[in-house]
Amino acid sequence: MTNSTPRIAPRICVIGGGPAGLTCARVLQGHGIEVTVYDADEAVDSRDPGGTLDLHADSGQIALEDAGLLDAFLARARPEGQAKTRRDHHGTVLAEFTPGPGDEAAPEIDRGRLRRMLFDHLRPGTVRWGHRLVRVNPLGDGGHLLEFADGTTAPADLVIGADGAWSKVRPLVSDAAPRHLGVCFLDARFDEVDARHPEVAAIVGAGHLFSNDNDGRAVILQRNGDGVVRGYIAFRAAPDWHIAAGVDLTDRESVRAHLVREFDHWSPAMRTLIVRNDGDYVPRSFWALPAPLTWDHVPGVTLIGDAAHLMAPFGGHGANLAMLDGAELAHAVSRAVGPEPAATLDEAVARYESAMFARSGELAASSNDALVRFFATTDEPDLPPDHEQEHRDYLARAEAYRRQRARDRGERAEA
Structure with a gap:
């Protein structure tokens, strides 16, 4: 034994x-x-x-x-x-992808x-x-x-x-x-998007929308479940950008007024994606190891x-x-x-x-x-x-x- x-x-x-x-x-x-x-x-x-x-x-x-x-x-x-659409800041479609059956x-x-x-x-x-x-x-x-x-x-x-x-x-x-990658974004959302924001639903489609201009500004929207679209309004900036800009991040209208100025060269249809959101803008930023x-x-x-x-x-x-x-x-x-x-x-x-x-x-x-x-x-x-x-x-x-x-x-x- x-x-x-x-x-x-x-x-x-x-x-x-x-x-x-x-x-x-x-x-x-x-x-x-x-x-x-x-x-x-x-x-x-x-x-x-x-x-x-x-x-x-x-x-x-x-x-x-x-x-x-x-x-x-x-x-x-x-x-x-999985569907994806790329538009320029005027709303012109640059590329589209629709997943096939299966x-x-x-x-x-x-x-x-x-x-x-x-x-x-x-x-x-x-x-x-x-x-x-x-x-x-x-x-x-x-x-x-x-x-x-x-x-x-x-x-x-x-x-x-x-x-x-x-x-x-x-x-x-x-x-x-x-390290900060030099890009910040504001997380926004659209609830009951098909009924309450049909213009947003039409632009985003079933998946993702990516849109950017030639000066480091972008809007990225994602179709989520339960009739929600989440949006990311992004721009090149330091993490404390709001201080120099005089923006109160806790005040939705203060943020919105700033974005209207920053994105004033975007088309009216595309600016809808930036200023018609439900709820507050949540500040975030991009970091990487x-x-x-x-x-x-x-x-x-x-x-x-x-x-x-x-x-x-x-x-x-x-x-x-x-x-x-x-x-x-x-x-x-x-x-x-x-x-x-x-x-x-x-x-x-x-x-x-x-x-x-x-x-x-x-x-x-x-x-x-x-x-x-x-x-x-x-x-x-x-x-x-x-x-x-x-x-x-x-x-x-x-x-x-x-x-x-x-x-x-x-x-x-x-x-």
């Missing part, structure tokens, strides 16, 4: 309950691995989650497939939302619906809402102690930073910080999503890569925590990081470059990519990704 010491399951803590963190937790639980998610929000739906996301076949959809939720996603998604290369889903779907498929009690992380204290040997704003603490053997642009976990592995960003592995900690590779939203890669990060990290951890481990936990995490760096670096750099081109001061319009080819590429890369995974798993099984 031989004696064996029972393996002690590592305490895995995910910081951040967005799509990346919830996907990671769901896939970990699919492998039978315990995990706790901490999020500062009071509940899954306690704040405005933002607009709509297109989940790509070669990344976000693969993550959902790994989570066993691809069918649930497709039942909630809007394939027609095109599910990058269907849209509201961020709130995606978050709710992921949350509802986790075990009860997995997410600890109302836990704002304030500090992570290294304990040695890869262990860390999490400190939250309410005074509670939690020990962890693996801390997964899924806490976005201003991550509290990132400083443990890198001193990189987001250096790209590509890498770091030397630090025992007991890693990053996924915006915490690892915050990028401009042009191309829609951020959320897709974030969810794929979460799934791939969960698979890596399973190879170290399973009944027949093929690596130590830190070896597995380091391999995930190496693959994540290669996967995200070029896309982050190209997304940031795309934003600069879109907001450039030029007489030449920045025309969109060939979306039909883009969708074919998503599907081809998805198939290649699955084939490579199958080969990798076969090689591990043989080893």
Whole structure:
């Protein structure tokens, strides 16, 4: 008879309950691995989650497939939302794309619906809402102690930073910080758009509208679910632009008067998109981490999503890569925590990081470059990519990704 010491399951803590963190937790639980998610929000739906996301076949959809939720996603998604129109500031159509029948290369889903779907498929009690992380204290040997704003603490053997642009976990592995990309925008919305704003509905169509002038101003509108269109009125400016402009961001009419002056050379139909919104203008700005960003592995900690590779939203890669990060990290951890481990936990995490760096670096750099081109001061319009080819590429890369995974798993099984 031989004696064996029972393996002690590592305490895995995910910081951040967005799509990346919830996907990671769901896939970990699919492998039978315990995990706790901490999020500062009071509940899954306690704040405005933002607009709509297109989940790509070669990344976000693969993550959902790994989570066993691809069918649930497709039942909630809007394939027609893949439609895109590019207009100039006079309203002239420069390019259009309408998805064909059965095109599910990058269907849209509201961020709130995606978050709710992921949350509802986790075990009860997995997410600890109302836990704002304030500090992570290294304990040695890869262990860390999490400190939250309410005074509670939690020990962890693996801390997964899924806490976005201003991550509290990132400083443990890198001193990189987001830089402002020189573009700000105001988030506005149109409710019951088909009945109350038919002129906006007609211009936006079933998906997205992109419009810009040759002086760094733009309007980007997205058809969301439940009859809502969200709009982003964007312009080149510093984050504190409103101070020099004398604009009170809490006063809708003060903001509106400023926009009327700034966009006075746009056509009346296009100015409708800027000044007829329901609700207030919510100020936001574009930030990005250096790209590509890498770091030397630090025992007991890693990053996924915006915490690892915050990028401009042009191309829609951020959320897709974030969810794929979460799934791939969960698979890596399973190879170290399973009944027949093929690596130590830190070896597995380091391999995930190496693959994540290669996967995200070029896309982050190209997304940031795309934003600069879109907001450039030029007489030449920045025309969109060939979306039909883009969708074919998503599907081809998805198939290649699955084939490579199958080969990798076969090689591990043989080893």
